[in-house]
Amino acid sequence: MNTIKEIQEEIVDEFSMFDDWMQRYEYMIELGKSLPLIEEQYKTDDYKIKGCQSQVWVHADFQEGKVVFTADSDAIITKGIIALLVRSFSHQKSEDIIAADTKFIDEIGLKEHLSPTRANGLVSMIKQLKMYAIAYQAKANN
Amino acid sequence: MTNFPIDKIRRDFPILQRKVNGKPLVYLDNAATSQTPKQVIDCIVEYYSLYNANIHRGVHTLSQEATDAYEAAREKIRVHFNAKHREEIIFTSGTTEGINLVAHGFSKRLKKGDEVVVSALEHHSNIVPWQMMCEETGAKLRVLPMLPNGELDMNAYADLVNANTKLVFVNHISNALGTINPIKQIIEKAKTVGAAVLIDGAQAAPHIKADVQALDVDFYVVSAHKMCGPTGVGVLYGKKTWLEKLHPYQGGGEMIDQVSFEQTTYAGLPHKFEAGTPNICGGIAFGAAIDYMNTIGFEDIAQYEHDLLEKATQALLEIDGLKIYGTAKEKTSVISFNIEGTHPYDIGTIVDKLGIAVRTGHHCAQPIMDYYKIPGTVRASFAFYNTFEEVEALVQAVKKAKQMLL
Numbered sequence: 001m002n003t004i005k006e007i008q009e010e011i012v013d014e015f016s017m018f019d020d021w022m023q024r025y026e027y028m029i030e031l032g033k034s035l036p037l038i039e040e041q042y043k044t045d046d047y048k049i050k051g052c053q054s055q056v057w058v059h060a061d062f063q064e065g066k067v068v069f070t071a072d073s074d075a076i077i078t079k080g081i082i083a084l085l086v087r088s089f090s091h092q093k094s095e096d097i098i099a100a101d102t103k104f105i106d107e108i109g110l111k112e113h114l115s116p117t118r119a120n121g122l123v124s125m126i127k128q129l130k131m132y133a134i135a136y137q138a139k140a141n142n
Numbered sequence: 143m144t145n146f147p148i149d150k151i152r153r154d155f156p157i158l159q160r161k162v163n164g165k166p167l168v169y170l171d172n173a174a175t176s177q178t179p180k181q182v183i184d185c186i187v188e189y190y191s192l193y194n195a196n197i198h199r200g201v202h203t204l205s206q207e208a209t210d211a212y213e214a215a216r217e218k219i220r221v222h223f224n225a226k227h228r229e230e231i232i233f234t235s236g237t238t239e240g241i242n243l244v245a246h247g248f249s250k251r252l253k254k255g256d257e258v259v260v261s262a263l264e265h266h267s268n269i270v271p272w273q274m275m276c277e278e279t280g281a282k283l284r285v286l287p288m289l290p291n292g293e294l295d296m297n298a299y300a301d302l303v304n305a306n307t308k309l310v311f312v313n314h315i316s317n318a319l320g321t322i323n324p325i326k327q328i329i330e331k332a333k334t335v336g337a338a339v340l341i342d343g344a345q346a347a348p349h350i351k352a353d354v355q356a357l358d359v360d361f362y363v364v365s366a367h368k369m370c371g372p373t374g375v376g377v378l379y380g381k382k383t384w385l386e387k388l389h390p391y392q393g394g395g396e397m398i399d400q401v402s403f404e405q406t407t408y409a410g411l412p413h414k415f416e417a418g419t420p421n422i423c424g425g426i427a428f429g430a431a432i433d434y435m436n437t438i439g440f441e442d443i444a445q446y447e448h449d450l451l452e453k454a455t456q457a458l459l460e461i462d463g464l465k466i467y468g469t470a471k472e473k474t475s476v477i478s479f480n481i482e483g484t485h486p487y488d489i490g491t492i493v494d495k496l497g498i499a500v501r502t503g504h505h506c507a508q509p510i511m512d513y514y515k516i517p518g519t520v521r522a523s524f525a526f527y528n529t530f531e532e533v534e535a536l537v538q539a540v541k542k543a544k545q546m547l548l
């Protein structure tokens with residue numbers, strides 16, 4: 001398994017092939033469409049992150065010392081970004097997730113989507129991913 | 143409409159020259175906030191450059207000039223809305239504060255067993271203050287329902303209003319759907335049981351010149367920033383008889399007659415409701431905005447915007463899967479829509495990339511979205527400085543977004 005940093009570099013590489021925003025967005029939309037991200041049973045209020053305009057759901061599992069995330073959104077562009085975040089954070093160790101950043105989103109030209117004032121739930125979602133990692137780490141240390 | 147001076151008007155708005163994401167700005171979020179013409183910007187610059195001072199207090203020249211300009215703006219606003227008395231025009235920070243002021247006043251007057259009526263088409267700011275008032279007083283909040291086309295169910299209204307009804311609050315125009323509500327009829331019916339009526343005119347003020355005496359309305363509230371004025375200022379019109387009865391909203395300077403630690407007596411209207419240093423420059427600029435809009439003329443504005451609405455409605459409906467919410471017979475230049483299989487947030491995001499500013503979401507009117515069982519809509523709202531080319535740009539952008547998303 002690659003490290004979070006390696007995966008994020010890979011994503012930045014992929015996006016460097018695109019010339020303009022339209023291609024980037026088309027790719028994001030593809031990602032959003034092609035990934036069945038979360039099991040229906042977790043698409044409930046318990047797993048929902050309130051993001052005002054688009055709804056986001058996150059679920060975490062702990063498997064063989066790694067945190068496995070699934071997530072989803074009802075808005076497709078949001079879902080595309082979620083796909084990238086899950087790809088970089090899932091199947092990683094808690095401490096790596098806690099230490100990781102999301103600068104790659106900026107580097108691939110999608111920074112505005114992670115602005116705290118953007119009403120799409122992504123910022124809260126990242127916080128939630130880290131919270132899960134912290135919770136699992138606390139459990140593991142007990 | 144053939145002779146509307148659109149080119150000349152557009153030159154009045156510096157912001158319309160801006161580019162967004164490398165594309166010329168197409169600003170279609172006018173229902174949220176309108177843009178500001180240079181006549182109003184100049185007025186603001188002039189205030190801070192020449193006569194910025196606190197009002198109603200100093201004897202010095204600047205204070206006197208600022209006070210005169212502020213009171214002259216109040217008079218302009220009085221004339222515009224045809225209020226009978228100048229003291230019926232209360233400066234506020236906007237529609238929201240105007241509503242809270244009245245709700246606060248009524249929370250000292252209502253009791254258990256009283257009823258108040260709210261329409262299903264309201265902005266949250268014309269719902270929440272009343273809910274708080276009802277919680278405090280035990281009065282019952284009853285909802286005047288809407289119909290699928292976005293009009294109010296006036297048959298239901300006739301049944302809702304009864305001897306216990308003390309207050310009715312409805313918007314003149316719905317911000318989410320553009321419906322123009324039959325407020326004259328609503329007010330007349332409320333009068334038959336002696337209920338007071340507050341009309342939220344935030345969305346109407348940029349399109350319709352309301353005559354508060356002809357309407358015989360008790361309270362009418364507006365925000366300057368929706369009618370070419372600055373943010374953070376608005377007006378509450380209230381009938382003098384009501385304003386005299388209502389308890390002051392905030393305590394402080396300006397609103398008092400005599401203060402001692404034993405007892406304070408309040409100042410007369412309008413100052414009783416204007417505690418503290420107000421948005422002086424904002425009030426003066428609000429007057430300039432009203433002058434500006436009247437120079438263009440509300441009848442011409444309404445006609446031109448209606449033409450924009452017709453053209454946009456027709457062109458958008460040609461897009462397969464596009465559904466417009468709010469198809470009332472009487473509506474202003476607001477189009478709320480969704481495209482089957484897409485989320486409004488996605489459409490809004492792509493359309494913004496193409497330089498077009500629309501609003502997406504629930505438009506602070508969640509009950510309407512719940513009624514239609516949708517998460518929100520994309521809303522394009524047109525002003526008199528928008529053009530037919532911009533309507534076309536919107537249509538093309540929506541087509542592009544649809545093609546990308548589906």
Ligand SMILES: Cc1ncc(COP(=O)(O)O)c(C=O)c1O
Nearest residue numbers: 236237238265267317344345365
């Ligand atoms: C119908 C309606 N009422 C009230 C408001 C609130 O106005 P403000 O935020 O200026 O107080 C708005 C603004 O969006 C509105 O459209």
